[in-house]
Amino acid sequence: MNLKHEVRKEFYDRYGSWPDLVVRSPGRVNLIGEHTDYNDGYVLPMAIDRAVWIAVRSREDRRVRVHSSQQSDPCDFALDDFPNSDSGWSEYLKGMAKFLQDAGHALVGWEGVMCSDIPISSGLSSSAAVEMAAGLVFSELSGFPFDGTAMARIGQRVENDWIGAKTGIMDQVICANGREGAALLLDCRDLSSESIALPPNTIVLVMNTKTRHDHRTSGYADRRASCETAAAFFGVSHLRDLSVEEFDVRSRTESLDARSLQCARHVVFENERVLAAAEAMRSAEAADLGRLMDASHTSLRDDFQVSTRELNLMVELSRAQPGCLGARMTGGGFGGCAIALVQTAKAEEIASTVSANYQSATQITPDVFTTRPSCGTSVV
Numbered sequence: 001m002n003l004k005h006e007v008r009k010e011f012y013d014r015y016g017s018w019p020d021l022v023v024r025s026p027g028r029v030n031l032i033g034e035h036t037d038y039n040d041g042y043v044l045p046m047a048i049d050r051a052v053w054i055a056v057r058s059r060e061d062r063r064v065r066v067h068s069s070q071q072s073d074p075c076d077f078a079l080d081d082f083p084n085s086d087s088g089w090s091e092y093l094k095g096m097a098k099f100l101q102d103a104g105h106a107l108v109g110w111e112g113v114m115c116s117d118i119p120i121s122s123g124l125s126s127s128a129a130v131e132m133a134a135g136l137v138f139s140e141l142s143g144f145p146f147d148g149t150a151m152a153r154i155g156q157r158v159e160n161d162w163i164g165a166k167t168g169i170m171d172q173v174i175c176a177n178g179r180e181g182a183a184l185l186l187d188c189r190d191l192s193s194e195s196i197a198l199p200p201n202t203i204v205l206v207m208n209t210k211t212r213h214d215h216r217t218s219g220y221a222d223r224r225a226s227c228e229t230a231a232a233f234f235g236v237s238h239l240r241d242l243s244v245e246e247f248d249v250r251s252r253t254e255s256l257d258a259r260s261l262q263c264a265r266h267v268v269f270e271n272e273r274v275l276a277a278a279e280a281m282r283s284a285e286a287a288d289l290g291r292l293m294d295a296s297h298t299s300l301r302d303d304f305q306v307s308t309r310e311l312n313l314m315v316e317l318s319r320a321q322p323g324c325l326g327a328r329m330t331g332g333g334f335g336g337c338a339i340a341l342v343q344t345a346k347a348e349e350i351a352s353t354v355s356a357n358y359q360s361a362t363q364i365t366p367d368v369f370t371t372r373p374s375c376g377t378s379v380v
């Protein structure tokens, strides 16, 4: 779906003229490499063909005023004075303004409309899409270059220091730097990356469980703390620095609490799986990639313990279908979406069967759709 026409029309209906600028900023799924980003490890996400769109014109008075068709209240604040006052969606834009100004950028105000087809709070990173879209609007209208990686760092600060979500940097980087037709192997230590295409004749199925469990914030903080405990125990700055071999030897001979050990095992082996998955993609080995995704899910379910009944069900239902090569939960966990790597020719059939079977098992109507790797945040 392409919301360019819709966002332009909404702008016209509200302001009586066409916008000066339209930007698009995608959501993302992570093919493999979960809870590795804040351990300085590897991830392999791709930007998806669902996005936040903003149509705008600049203002003279240093105000930012945006109407989102997904929210009832508008975002409205002055660039010279905006306390971190509430928990509404405006905070994402205020946060971007705050840290861009702190970085020395003189910002121009603007007004406009926002549309999106990224489901909110489903683990497809609508928040990073909003941040990077706003970042591009500020850069275009204020006249400084949009550096995707620098903007991603600003977006991560918004999540960490303005919103209060202690997340890693993966979401913003893939949103800003995604490439059409490819996933991005990203080293979260130095943010170096490599674009790698999906294996031929395969496509990604997104399976939104339409569930969200309360402990997603506390559970995330607990897991991070366990990773830090394990890193300190093994004497490394981040679990990224612990090899599989060293983990195997030392975990047999030394005693670390059971939870930290399980979390460390997930991270150490998940980093290995990401590198193996990248290699499988480079050599077009779809079956290998699928098996690695399966193994990632098992580890997230049993060792890291961030999966849920509904995510496990989605994964099992999709794997039961001929043409499914592998499946796993994606995103932080505790609800949200699972993904499956499927043969393109079977994708629609798998989607409708999984959807029907999930519905009859849970009485919840899921959202199951195919998605293609799309380009990152851009002017359209």
Ligand code: ADP
Residues within 6 Å of the ligand: 052, 068, 069, 070, 071, 088, 089, 090, 092, 114, 115, 116, 119, 120, 121, 122, 123, 124, 125, 126, 127, 128, 130
């Ligand atoms: P996720 O990033 O997984 O979708 P988050 O809870 O991190 O979930 O971010 C969701 C928040 O991002 C929403 O509550 C809202 O504040 C903001 N947001 C996302 N999409 C939109 C939109 N189209 N319009 C306005 N705000 C949005």
Ligand code: MG
Residues within 6 Å of the ligand: 125, 126, 127, 128
């Ligand atoms: Mg988010």
